[in-house]
Amino acid sequence: MKKRYDVTMKIEPSMQVYKNKPEKKPIFSVENGLHVGKSYETSLTMNLHTGTHMDFPLHMRLNGMTSTGFDPSTLLRDVKVIEIVNTPKITRSHLETFDLQPHDFILIKTDNSFEDTFNFSFTFLDESAAHYLVEKSIDGVGFDGLGIERDQPTHPTHHALMHASIWIIEGLRLADVPPGTYTMIALPLSIPNMDALPLRVLLEEKA
DSSP, rough: OOOOEEEOOOTTTTOOOOGGOOOSEEEEEEEEEEETOOOEEEEEOOOTSSSEEEEGGGGGGGTTTOTTTTOOOGGEEEEEEOOOOOOOEEEHHHTSSSSOOOOEEEEEOOOGGGGGSTTTTTTEEEEHHHHHHTTOOSSSHHHHHSOOSOOOOHHHHHHHHTTTEEEEEOOOOOOOSSSSSEEEEEOOOOOOSSSSSEEEEEEEOOO
16 A cells, blocks of 8 residues: 655644734634533634745735646645755755756655754755755745745845746645655645635655
């Protein structure tokens, strides 16, 4: 039987969030309880960039594309998991060691996947790496940090990838996933006009 990996962050009150900002923590509220009524209902207040999610260009670009019209089958496809560890940032030279082909969708496993609390010095993808991925004409990149870049004031990594229509997934959990090719099953919530959408992401071994 093919092995499957759930590489999604759990949405829970104690989860790690970007820069440990309290306003980014999900809030669960019980609206109805069985002690007062006939049903139990919970409300969730959550930033759409919480946990595992995909970015849309509106996140960084004025009048950028939103989630409206996004074809969810885009994320039902083969992906390549590559591993780059023991470095504070991923550069062009790191990526040049891999055989990346046009229309690849890559998931990058770094030290981030092994950390359960937010690290302000998390591994990130720098501008040179983003431009290399654009040159290689890949379709998408998934990352295991809650952000794909840090300490780059003008967000050049996001802008380079988005300008080239390369999809960005953030917040993956890849610690248990060996490098290789997998079938990705990732589905976003159907919410139009958004700058991001939460994802549930599964990886299935290839035959």
